[in-house]
Amino acid sequence: MKVLYFAWVRERIGKADEELRPPAEVKTVGELIAWLAQQGPEYAHAFENPAVIRAAIDRNHVKAHAPIAGAAEIAFFPPMTGG
């Protein structure tokens, strides 16, 4: 799956997007965040407070319990501040 990062999540990780193949036991958005947080200090920094991280699957907002099966694109970002 393609994973995208925006705003300070992108800055902390140091890249805007990447292709990821998480292990099969990672089934939800929340589990993916927990797995990503273990992928290195930059990821640990970006996901140090999972409660503030927002996610979208295939360009729709989702909650932490949403399943990731079948997702083509998952995005992680901070709370939005447009308008």
Next chain:
Amino acid sequence: MRFEVRLQSEDFDIAAEIARLTAGRADIGAVATFTGICRGGTGEDAIAAMTLEHYPGMAEAEIARHMAEARQRWPLLGATVIHRYGRLVPGDNIVLVIVAASHRGEAFAAAEFLMDYLKTQAPFWKREERADGSSWVEARAADDAASARWAASERPDAAE
């Protein structure tokens, strides 16, 4: 009827956008517009510029979803939302919401609805440049409360 969402780096022309919505129409009795402008702030809050990052593809889709929701709630005759991205300086336009309807009530309400959802649900992030560096703007609880009240409110046509 014209319902349009645009993201662009360049400025917009408010009068021209209203004219595009109302051209050739005799049924529109009210047009409400909201313009969000980059605020410079004062003292320690003074900013030199802001940069708006967005999620291409999702930002348009999310605003379009809210526009569809607004059309379910109110009998709208047209709407335009334009959101800019990139680097803006104080005084620059950021966002434009125009809603056309038969009467002012639904035009005002739908414009406010669109803005409230746009602030909290459309994937945009502001980074502000100040004299001592730059930082990401933090989301405001007041904006979450403003969009949440629409979820709690009955649709105006629900009783009909």
